[in-house]
Amino acid sequence: MSGTGDEEPGGLGRLGRAAVDSPTAVDPLLTLILPVDHGHGAVLGSSAKQVRRQQLGLLLRSRTFLVGAAILLLWIVCAIFGGMFRPYDPLAVNLFTTNAPPSGVHLFGTDSLGRDVLSRAIIGSREILFVAPSSAALGTIFGTVMGLVQGYYRGLVDMITGRIIEAYLALPLVIAAFVFIVALGPSILTLVLVISITFGFLISRTVRTAVLLERDLDYVAAARLQGEGAMHNMFVEILPNVMGPIIVEFTVRLGYAIFLVATLSFLGFGVSPPTPDWGADIAANYQYLVAGYWWETLFPALAIASLITAINLMGDSIETVVIQ
């Protein structure tokens, strides 16, 4: 996309020349999440803390945000305290009641080993709720540091890292994950590592673009003239002013992290079998769909869908508030 001119309809224009002339292609999606002007005026006029408090207030009044937060909270409660209120032991095999349809005894039915589907769905949120947020958070930190360095120093550092990132991102994330999982051995740690590295690369592009727009503004020049070092300029001066896009990136990536963790555990690269897990349970039971035993697959699938919807609802409202 680089070099197609900055007056192109569709949003690239907002980024201005600096971004368009860069060696790294800019994902047009980024232009949608990058605020046109994330309000230096506002930050300078009132204190940044006040703006944050206002934003929080707006969020708490948004119905979409609250619905999303409620669903997320439900799953977090299930993950932490689920052991206390699950109806059955999720690991208990009962070969007399295999593939039982939903009924009063087993609300969501039982799976091919006679295990209670509801209990497994309650406990099955544990891995995904740990891996997805931690990889999104690590990726955001990594991407922020990288984007700051790239955007601040520009030049050779930016060019070399930019090319490496572009090469790496030519692989779909699932495929990149395969390569690393196979090379390093499957484990939760590998999962977190590969997702956070990839997210870091993706996020660094957004941060870099935002930093490029900031670095030549007067307040940075003033800091430089005062003799402040690069570290101070990057983290104390520029960082607070590019927080908007970073927060939006985090929420967008969090949804995608859940997508990925679910997908990778469906493919067998998550927790190992007897442990309840939505993706892994679907993988273990979907072959029985043809026989009509839909409940053992459909309920974990709906659980994943509800979690993703919750994150999306929250992400959408956060995006709206931050951009406002």
Added chain:
Amino acid sequence: MGRYILKRLGLAILTLLLLSLIVFLAGQVLPGNPGRLILGNFASQRSVDILNRQLGLDHPVLLQYWEWATRIMHGNFGRSYQFQAPVISFLFPAAGRSLKLASLAFVIVVPLSILGGVVAALNRGRTVDRIISTIGLSLSTLPEFVSGIVLIVVFAIELKILPVSANAPPGSGVLIQLRYLLLPAIPLVLVLFGYIARIARAGTVEALESDYVRTATLKGLRRRTVIVRHMLRNSMLPTMTVVATQTGYLIGGLVVTETLFNYPGLGRLIYNAAVAKDFPMLEAGVLVIGVVYLTATLLADLLATFLNPRVRLQGFE
């Protein structure tokens, strides 16, 4: 113009080289002991050492990369560990099958999502717009295997109007094959719809606010003419670029749908190679995907420049 194309091409080749280096490091260096992988747990240490030497693993890493890269440039992707046969004999038939599935998904999703985006933009702020945007975005974040399962339950098991498997009986005609591929293609369509529609909507909204659309409207042209002749042309440019960048998501999605529907395409080949730690197969598959992705983005870039007269006539940076 020629210079611009050369520059873009050069960058694409550089990216490909770097990608191959990443794949080489991950596939050949990180795992450590290919000899042990090939010969299995019961082979003696001595024969493992001999094989490792035969594979050139005692050479310095850069030399190894050079040997590996020249081998691949000659079309020799090595032998698959799991099948003990040349990788290439599996690679292309599988890629062909994936291409069929991916093309079907693209043929459905591109017109559909552009239509969705344009309709949403024309009804900006109204209920239609909100419905299209919300549904599109929610569906695009739903993993393919989740939507795939819901689709299987509804269309294959309850309504019984589409087959559960993606594999048509051998020798069946194109229409029958399409019928079998339809259900696996829909999850891919659902994932891509939201993104493309969103970009198409943004492009259309921007075009709607532009001076040339206002001029065309004030000239007294019919709304239809304004939309088709003046607006669509401009709003489709960014959309096309996005369609190309989505090939990455599409291929990632292929891995999942092909596994779910038991369809022997490239995605499933790579997945099986990953499960079996079949490094030559994995590397070859990953490289093919990288090449496809880079070619798609390159073509989209060039096409976008050709179609944009402002860029075409001005020359390039």
